[in-house]
Amino acid sequence: MAYSDKVIDHYTNPRNVGTLDKSKNNVGTGLVGAPECGDVMRLQIEVDSNNVITDAKFKTFGCGSAIASSSLATEWLKGKSIDDAITIDNMDIVEELALPPVKIHCSVLAEDAIKAAINDYRVKNGLAPIESEKSHH
Amino acid sequence: MKIPVYLDNNATTPMDPRVLEAMLPYFTEKFGNAASRNHAFGWAAEEGVDYAREQVAQLIGANEKEIIFTSGATEADNLGIKGVFEMYQDKGNHIITTVTEHKAVLDTCKHLEKQGAKVTYLPVKEDGLIDLKELEAAMTPQTILVCIMYGNNEIGVIQPVKDIAAIAHKHGALFMTDATQTVGKIPVNVDADGIDLMAFTGHKMYGPKGVGALYVRRKNPRVKVTAQMDGGGHERGMRSGTLNVAGIVGFGKAAEICRLEMDAEAKRLAALRDKLQSSLLELEESYVNGNIEHRLPHVANISFKYVEGEGLMMAMKDLAVSSGSACTSASLEPSYVLKSLGLSDDLAHSSIRYGLGRFTTEEEVDYAIQVTKKAVNHLRDLSPLWEMFKEGIDLDKVEWVEH
Numbered sequence: 369m370a371y372s373d374k375v376i377d378h379y380t381n382p383r384n385v386g387t388l389d390k391s392k393n394n395v396g397t398g399l400v401g402a403p404e405c406g407d408v409m410r411l412q413i414e415v416d417s418n419n420v421i422t423d424a425k426f427k428t429f430g431c432g433s434a435i436a437s438s439s440l441a442t443e444w445l446k447g448k449s450i451d452d453a454i455t456i457d458n459m460d461i462v463e464e465l466a467l468p469p470v471k472i473h474c475s476v477l478a479e480d481a482i483k484a485a486i487n488d489y490r491v492k493n494g495l496a497p498i499e500s501e502k503s504h505h
Numbered sequence: 506m507k508i509p510v511y512l513d514n515n516a517t518t519p520m521d522p523r524v525l526e527a528m529l530p531y532f533t534e535k536f537g538n539a540a541s542r543n544h545a546f547g548w549a550a551e552e553g554v555d556y557a558r559e560q561v562a563q564l565i566g567a568n569e570k571e572i573i574f575t576s577g578a579t580e581a582d583n584l585g586i587k588g589v590f591e592m593y594q595d596k597g598n599h600i601i602t603t604v605t606e607h608k609a610v611l612d613t614c615k616h617l618e619k620q621g622a623k624v625t626y627l628p629v630k631e632d633g634l635i636d637l638k639e640l641e642a643a644m645t646p647q648t649i650l651v652c653i654m655y656g657n658n659e660i661g662v663i664q665p666v667k668d669i670a671a672i673a674h675k676h677g678a679l680f681m682t683d684a685t686q687t688v689g690k691i692p693v694n695v696d697a698d699g700i701d702l703m704a705f706t707g708h709k710m711y712g713p714k715g716v717g718a719l720y721v722r723r724k725n726p727r728v729k730v731t732a733q734m735d736g737g738g739h740e741r742g743m744r745s746g747t748l749n750v751a752g753i754v755g756f757g758k759a760a761e762i763c764r765l766e767m768d769a770e771a772k773r774l775a776a777l778r779d780k781l782q783s784s785l786l787e788l789e790e791s792y793v794n795g796n797i798e799h800r801l802p803h804v805a806n807i808s809f810k811y812v813e814g815e816g817l818m819m820a821m822k823d824l825a826v827s828s829g830s831a832c833t834s835a836s837l838e839p840s841y842v843l844k845s846l847g848l849s850d851d852l853a854h855s856s857i858r859y860g861l862g863r864f865t866t867e868e869e870v871d872y873a874i875q876v877t878k879k880a881v882n883h884l885r886d887l888s889p890l891w892e893m894f895k896e897g898i899d900l901d902k903v904e905w906v907e908h
Contacts, residue, residue: 379816379820385887402905403849403850403851403890403900403905404850406839406850406851408905410889427887427889429812429884429891430816431816435887480906
């Protein structure tokens, strides 16, 4: 199976690899997936007092598409408000990276990671977590 | 050195140029049908097939009449297992095999279960070898066939075939082995090993694709299989269909080259494989899968913990290898062979199979070492699991959100 140029680009030059201090109140962390499934994504956001994401970092254990999906997600998150960020849909990622059907789960995982990071931030700051209206399970 | 580098010789091997040379006349001037008994064109083709049959037989210590040419090892596995089941059903319906067989054997057995066969799938120990005591215990008066592979395609471990054959024979069962990865790589002798039926193929031993053979013993005991392909009664009635003359001639030539060069080649490849393996084990948290003592000389299967196999292969795009990870399959299940060794799913996802071959050079092995090390380190820098491991977090105690 051939990867799209965008997947190869994100995989070869992943954006925003790294770790934010998860103990800080303005940092939200999402850790999704499982080693047994061959995919684990950790996505972190740093949010300012206006609820705008000022920084995003990721680390991913998984195939090239999983790495590319999380790298792309961090790019999209920066500068967005958390309310806008929560609307990012996995199909946007599929489209941008031209993921084939067998790799759609990678984009689902990235969407789950975004939502988990935002909810972690919300709960830390006394906001109610946002329930996902669609279920991938 | 040519890029990309091919280290996936368990999947298939490049054809030896000497094999191609032997085949070429059989596409053009010697194009006859080997079954045409009444003219020179047929005789020339038949002569080529006869000679190849001798070459193949000689490689495995068999008589040429015991070689049934097929389209490959998958067909040979099907013919052997289904053919024995049908031929010997008056005697019993029990077949014993292992969980680490190739799908050509496993799925054939599953098919026969629907036709009334009872199949025992023996587990393997964590080094990939079967426990002979479990085999002995599984034997029943209804057991007609023990079908256990010689060398494994994913991890290269070599089963104790002589001991397996002895147990099968003691209980009056036939012994069949899928030796697809083994014939031409290490000495295989059907008499010394006690083999009654054996499947193997040309394209894993520097011959062409589309041609293989089933060895069927003719003496002590005389084994018969029911044909699975009906037609003109070729191959002593066991496999109808016009012979693939050029392919068979190439298979024969490949067998001859293997017979003459195997000893030196196996030594050279084992040395290169050991170099590759010991260099890669310098990486932290890397492990060899399968028994390293009873193993084919050209194979190493290594897991690099906290790195996912398919992602790793992408980082090594100029190195053709294979992974036990199955990120692309619908089930997302990693290799059943590695899982049957008791490997956890995450280690199975982290495995890479290196398969060296006749045309592998030391320079290519050095390249593979360098590329693998760089890729593993790069992906570990991206891996949250590696970071957690380094922080001393026990990953088994983390509550994962499975998707």
